[in-house]
Amino acid sequence: MTTTEMIKTLATRLKITQREARRHLRNLFTAISERLQEGESVRLRGFGTLGTTENTTPRTYDASLKEFVPPPEKIKIFFRPYRRLTDLVKERRPS
């Protein structure tokens, strides 16, 4: 599924124009990404949680320096699905 399909379906289901659907969708994902930039997590009930976490890559050994080098400081985005979504996915038959 792509954004275009999503916009068309939303416009049909909510009885709004595609332009409005596109605008609302863009606003929604911009708001979510802004929240993530601010370091906050976004919880979408029944779906999952989007949030940020530190880089969990293990330290590496630098042979030239002969010492362990810590991983670069980095923020990663994670998605933790709700149990309901996980169950739905488990029941899905592969096409």
Place this chain on the structure above:
Amino acid sequence: MKDPIVRSSPLAAPPAKKPGHWVEHLAQTGGVDLAFMRKFIREVIALIEEGLLRDGVVKIHNFGTFRLIGPKARESIAIPFRSASLAASHPQVVFQPARHIRELINLTLGSAIPAGSRISLQALLEKHLGLLPSTLPPPGEPTSEEFDIAEVFPEIPVGTLPTFTFDEAGAEQKTTTEELLIGEKIPVPARESPPTFTYAETIEETEAAQTPAASALDRLLDLPPRHCRHRFAWFAGSFAIFLLLLLFILSGRISERQEMVSPAIVSTTSTVTESPSGPTAQQAQSASDLNKSPSETAPYFAGGTHVVVAGDNLWGLSGTYYHDNYLWPNIYRLNAATIKNPDILHIAQQLELPALYGPPERLTAADRRNLAEGYFLLYRYYKENEPHLAPFALWAAVQYDAQIKTDYAAELSQDDLAFLKAHTVRRALAER
């Protein structure tokens, strides 16, 4: 206006906010009520779920991709039994954020400028101030000097960004000691001289230093710098190719139109001069008079006879002798007495091949009339045996000679005439 967040440590805990706050803000921004926005979000979530279950992937432009990974069976060893077994795993939903979102988050939260790192001014400006590379000096030029960020900005903690000011020449950089607020947009003063001009100047200067003779010639001829000339040549070349293509297409269309118009003119003049008196007279004339050449030039195909062998048919014979399969009713017209069914020829049957005076793409009036007669004979045959095909044969006959409609008006039914009109309109619409 939203208050910018000042954070001493990049990984400090964010301030707590009421749940649902951002949805309210979103509803206000979108100019809709909260209930609608909640419904909208629910629908979006439902759509993402549907997409995941249906396709296994949901791509959201400028945000990221939700993807279904799995299921992968992994091997596990049961230590008490000392045996390996396959442990089933379940599919997982993962989210891959878009690249710019990852970069933005690492820019605001992560260590944007690692301590002690040596980065170029150009890279810094490009990365953190969002300046386009076109506004900067060209890459590889010695203008982008490297400096130690910790030496130049000792007061600024790691993770915050310095602001830059330019003097008139744009050569020196001065820093402000104020701490930059995360999320704030940094105003960068515009340079007085346009950057492209500076770029051109520098290029010209370097070229002048490298090839003095060429630059002197340019100055003498008052030509633009070399890179401008390249660009101009590129534009001129592409424009010339476009013009040539346009001319080629137009000439092809004009010749096609001339080819289409010329037979029609010939046919109209011939019908006026010949002016057949009636259907009976026309039938009497068809075999003798119309086969004569209207002009003194040699005919395209002089005529002859053909003995049918296995695999022959009228369509194929027309293609062989006339180089156009659609002229087969011309053969059928001359052999209508011996051919009962135009779809069936008998082996060793002798067929007379009528002459063709013009080439298939420029048929003469006599040829067109002969063909119309042939198609009309076919119309008669179809009307008796296959009525559903009869109107099409009539339509083809009228296409070759419209006069045939008036000559044989007594034989035409109202349904066929109505079909003729409708089919002509349909074809015209389809062609348009």
